[in-house]
Amino acid sequence: MGTEFSRRAALQTLAASGAVAALASTGINASAQTSNFDSYGASAKKNPWALGWRSAGAADLSTPEVKLISGKIPAGLSGTFYRNGPALFERDGLRLDHWFDGDGMVHAYNISGGKVSHTGRMVRTGKYLREEKAGRFLVSGLGTKIENPVAISGPDDVNVANTSVLPIIGANGDSELLALWEGGSVYRLDDTSLETLGTKTWAPELQGMPFSAHPKIENDGTVWNFGQDFFNNRMIIYKISPKGKLAGMRVLKNIPGGMIHDFCMTKKHLIFVAPSFRITRKADTILDMFKWLPNESQRVIVVEKDNLDNRREYELPPGFQFHYGNAWEDKSGDIRFSVCVGDSGFIEKGAKALMRGEIYESAPARLAHVVLRKNGSAKIESILSERATHEFPQFNARFSGQNARYLYTVGDQAKTGVGQISILKHDLKTGKITAHNYGEHSIVEEHLYIPRPRTAHLGAIREDDGWLIGTSLNLKTKATRLNILNAARLEDGPLAVLELPYALPLGFHGAWKKA
Numbered sequence: 147m148g149t150e151f152s153r154r155a156a157l158q159t160l161a162a163s164g165a166v167a168a169l170a171s172t173g174i175n176a177s178a179q180t181s182n183f184d185s186y187g188a189s190a191k192k193n194p195w196a197l198g199w200r201s202a203g204a205a206d207l208s209t210p211e212v213k214l215i216s217g218k219i220p221a222g223l224s225g226t227f228y229r230n231g232p233a234l235f236e237r238d239g240l241r242l243d244h245w246f247d248g249d250g251m252v253h254a255y256n257i258s259g260g261k262v263s264h265t266g267r268m269v270r271t272g273k274y275l276r277e278e279k280a281g282r283f284l285v286s287g288l289g290t291k292i293e294n295p296v297a298i299s300g301p302d303d304v305n306v307a308n309t310s311v312l313p314i315i316g317a318n319g320d321s322e323l324l325a326l327w328e329g330g331s332v333y334r335l336d337d338t339s340l341e342t343l344g345t346k347t348w349a350p351e352l353q354g355m356p357f358s359a360h361p362k363i364e365n366d367g368t369v370w371n372f373g374q375d376f377f378n379n380r381m382i383i384y385k386i387s388p389k390g391k392l393a394g395m396r397v398l399k400n401i402p403g404g405m406i407h408d409f410c411m412t413k414k415h416l417i418f419v420a421p422s423f424r425i426t427r428k429a430d431t432i433l434d435m436f437k438w439l440p441n442e443s444q445r446v447i448v449v450e451k452d453n454l455d456n457r458r459e460y461e462l463p464p465g466f467q468f469h470y471g472n473a474w475e476d477k478s479g480d481i482r483f484s485v486c487v488g489d490s491g492f493i494e495k496g497a498k499a500l501m502r503g504e505i506y507e508s509a510p511a512r513l514a515h516v517v518l519r520k521n522g523s524a525k526i527e528s529i530l531s532e533r534a535t536h537e538f539p540q541f542n543a544r545f546s547g548q549n550a551r552y553l554y555t556v557g558d559q560a561k562t563g564v565g566q567i568s569i570l571k572h573d574l575k576t577g578k579i580t581a582h583n584y585g586e587h588s589i590v591e592e593h594l595y596i597p598r599p600r601t602a603h604l605g606a607i608r609e610d611d612g613w614l615i616g617t618s619l620n621l622k623t624k625a626t627r628l629n630i631l632n633a634a635r636l637e638d639g640p641l642a643v644l645e646l647p648y649a650l651p652l653g654f655h656g657a658w659k660k661a
């Protein structure tokens with residue numbers, strides 16, 4: 147791909163962003179929004195789980211020393227665990243319709259000298275600042291319709307920066323933290339104070355372009371990512387150098403208009419799956435433009451990293467997924483990857499019901515293994531676990547693109563039907579699953595794999611020689627907990643549990659930056 151930019155193609159993509167027109171024309175449904183507020187309020191009085199969808203208690207949160215509840219911070223674990231998620235759901239008596247529309251709050255759990263501090267700050271996006279000033283929501287979102295929306299000029303006018311984070315080297319050579327969304331620009335944050343510094347422009351031609359929340363990082367620090375223009379069946383591919391500079395981009399055409407949230411990467415290829423949740427119609431919200439097509443195959447696009455114009459296509463049975471595990475290619479050229487696949491029930495209905503304090507039982511996401519054969523055939527090769535609902539798949543990043551043995555997921559649905567209660571380790575070689583169950587009073591969030599640091603004499607050699615770090619919402623103590631587990635022995639339970647003096651709204655994704 148080199149460093150050649152296709153300026154015209156990039157600008158065409160931006161200009162073609164039909165999202166702008168679509169959002170500007172959103173309709174009015176004030177009665178539904180009011181009842182959202184009341185419905186959630188009534189539910190929160192009787193359902194402890196509703197705490198997970200309450201706005202953060204303040205725009206800025208700080209705990210200099212997070213209380214250790216049990217265990218001890220492992221020696222050698224030193225760095226910052228960042229997280230992002232929607233954290234503001236109500237303004238002026240109005241409650242958002244869809245979980246994914248909440249304004250983003252970024253968190254930093256700094257681990258140093260066996261102690262942990264927490265900082266949380268709302269990302270000061272343009273949208274957030276304008277709405278703070280106005281005292282009301284001004285623009286519609288993915289699945290929320292706002293009465294009398296103000297005019298918008300581009301996707302960044304509705305950017306909530308709420309999905310993930312990426313520590314990176316900034317333009318001046320200093321480290322910075324990016325708050326990621328998927329519909330527009332990333333926001334730059336100071337990686338210590340979490341102060342919002344503004345949007346990042348990778349190159350002048352790319353201002354305001356979508357940049358997904360699931361970048362993939364090679365072992366040398368090279369970052370690959372995409373941004374989807376589903377209105378025009380196009381996708382932009384980004385390659386960012388280990389020093390944080392744009393190393394190349396390409397606009398891919400003829401990408402099926404399915405909602406693509408994440409992708410996977412082998413040593414040689416990028417793999418995109420356009421699910422059976424396709425853009426089919428005009429509607430009041432972006433989400434309503436998509437339709438679940440239960441008989442429509444998923445379309446898989448595989449492109450070569452060294453030549454993005456070189457692509458192969460496959461079909462898979464109907465499905466929808468948010469997230470992928472690892473992917474690799476064997477000597478014969480067959481590509482395999484793991485994925486948490488279900489249908490579009492959660493994004494369409496489940497994430498709306500939660501905002502009303504209600505439960506919609508969507509089909510569980512099953513952990514599946516897919517094979518894409520060199521000869522053009524593709525299939526779900528196996529279901530890795532019959533245990534219902536797996537999400538947030540993670541693995542040892544040092545084994546990215548390899549036939550790795552272990553995969554970690556959040557799973558086991560709570561009896562209430564809301565959220566998962568376990569962190570699971572899948573041995574892909576033997577099929578054995580080990581787990582730690584946090585209990586029915588917990589809602590477990592994404593856990594990241596952190597390899598034990600290498601030293602001159604001692605270092606991680608085994609694939610599972612490291613820790614899992616992740617948060618959970620404890621519904622008994624009404625507080626968010628930080629949990630650290632030995633990745634080799636999840637069944638022993640956490641090595642350390644710490645508890646914040648407040649409950650954070652449930653979030654999405656995080657990243658680790660070693661000290």
Ligand SMILES: [Fe+2]
Binds near residue numbers: 655
């Ligand atoms: Fe995601």
